[in-house]
Amino acid sequence: MSSIFLSRRNTLLGVGGLLLSGCDKITNNPILMHGIEQAEGLTRVAQRTLISRTALAKEFDRADISPVFKANGTTMPEDNAYQDHVAAGFANWRLRIDGLVRQPLDISLAQLRALPARTQITRHDCVEGWSAIGQWSGPQLGPLINRAGLLQGARYAVFHCADNLDGEASKGGEQSAGQYYESIDLVDVFHPQTILAHTLNGAQLSVAHGAPVRLRVERQLGYKQAKYIMRIELVQSFANLGSGKGGYWPDRGYEWFAGI
Ligand SMILES: Nc1nc2c(c(=O)[nH]1)N[C@H]1C(S)=C(S)[C@@H](COP(=O)(O)O)O[C@H]1N2
Ligand SMILES: [Mo]
Numbered sequence: 001m002s003s004i005f006l007s008r009r010n011t012l013l014g015v016g017g018l019l020l021s022g023c024d025k026i027t028n029n030p031i032l033m034h035g036i037e038q039a040e041g042l043t044r045v046a047q048r049t050l051i052s053r054t055a056l057a058k059e060f061d062r063a064d065i066s067p068v069f070k071a072n073g074t075t076m077p078e079d080n081a082y083q084d085h086v087a088a089g090f091a092n093w094r095l096r097i098d099g100l101v102r103q104p105l106d107i108s109l110a111q112l113r114a115l116p117a118r119t120q121i122t123r124h125d126c127v128e129g130w131s132a133i134g135q136w137s138g139p140q141l142g143p144l145i146n147r148a149g150l151l152q153g154a155r156y157a158v159f160h161c162a163d164n165l166d167g168e169a170s171k172g173g174e175q176s177a178g179q180y181y182e183s184i185d186l187v188d189v190f191h192p193q194t195i196l197a198h199t200l201n202g203a204q205l206s207v208a209h210g211a212p213v214r215l216r217v218e219r220q221l222g223y224k225q226a227k228y229i230m231r232i233e234l235v236q237s238f239a240n241l242g243s244g245k246g247g248y249w250p251d252r253g254y255e256w257f258a259g260i
Contacts, residue, residue: 053187057218057260060121065201066132069124071208073171074180077163077228085162090212095196099158099233102149109198109212115139118195125260126222136216137199142190145234150186154234158183158241159215162228165248172252176242182226183238183246183256184217193218196229221258223249 077083085093090109098104119137145157161180165171171178188194196213198205205211210227217224224247238246250256 050187053219054191055219057122057193060123060133062121062135064133065121065135069132069134069200069209070126070130071206072126072128072130072222074163074165074227075208077161079162079164082162082228086207086211093212093230095213095229096231097144097148097234098231099235100151100154101145101234102151103147105144105148107144112139112196112213113198115144117199118192119199120193120195120216120218122193122216122218124222124225127254127258128222135201136195136197137202138195138197138213138216140192141194141196141215141232142192144196145189145232148234150234153236154186156183156185156235156238156246157189158233158235158238158246159226159229160231160233161226162230172249175253176248176251178248179242180226180228180248181242182215182224182248183235183241184215184220184224188217188219191217191219219259221260223247223254224258 093109094106095109095112096104096106116139117137118140119135121133121135123131123133125131141157159182161182163180164178165180166178184194193216195216197210197216198213200206200209205214210225210229213229214227215225215229235241238244242248243251245251246256247254
């Protein structure tokens with residue numbers, strides 16, 4: 001594995017290392033909280049919101065796992081480059097992490113699989129009115145972003161996906177380019193349950209569920225759980241992406257922060 005995963009570098013507001021060393025809650029970290037307050041100019045009410053934002057989503061037992069986890073939205077991206085990756089078993093796929101980072105990264109699936117993984121059994125809630133409980137495994141996003149090192153001004157992680165929904169009316173129409181994308185803020189980037197899942201219910205993630213990796217951001221609704229992630233871009237604002245609302249469905253009128 002490349003040495004970028006072995007070097008320890010404090011990045012986020014100078015205390016990224018505290019997050020890496022097992023500090024489960026951002027709010028337990030006075031230095032980081034102070035930094036966030038200063039950066040965001042938070043009021044007391046907003047601080048309370050932040051504390052609730054860092055709470056954990058409910059986790060379930062193995063017995064609760066749904067016998068069938070429905071696949072929804074894109075289940076097979078049509079993109080040629082993606083199809084080539086499927087044919088090659090994702091051997092040539094690289095996750096790119098770039099934008100407002102000190103050190104852009106290109107990470108292979110083998111490298112991602114070799115990282116310490118978090119396993120969590122959670123309930124996925126789709127706005128269309130169905131839910132499913134599944135066991136997800138993959139590396140936490142926060143430590144990976146710390147490896148890349150946030151630069152001043154970075155506020156959101158944008159997930160660029162392989163699938164293009166082509167403005168189909170049944171998929172919300174043409175309010176923005178059809179490429180699926182989503183974004184989360186740094187509170188969710190460093191939330192302990194935010195992982196890049198490569199495994200569902202103990203098996204390698206299938207194409208229908210977003211192979212090779214998909215986001216799990218467990219305090220939010222189904223459409224935030226970006227599948228087919230090709231690139232994670234750190235940005236200051238998402239004004240210049242899509243029609244400026246921070247995601248494919250947010251561009252079509254859905255909430256950007258889809259809290260549950
Ligand atoms: N790239 C991409 N990610 C996506 C979608 C999609 O169409 N494309 N659909 C979203 C929606 S609406 C839901 S409910 C979940 C479905 O995930 P699943 O197929 O694993 O059930 O993925 C989300 N992430
Ligand atoms: Mo959904």
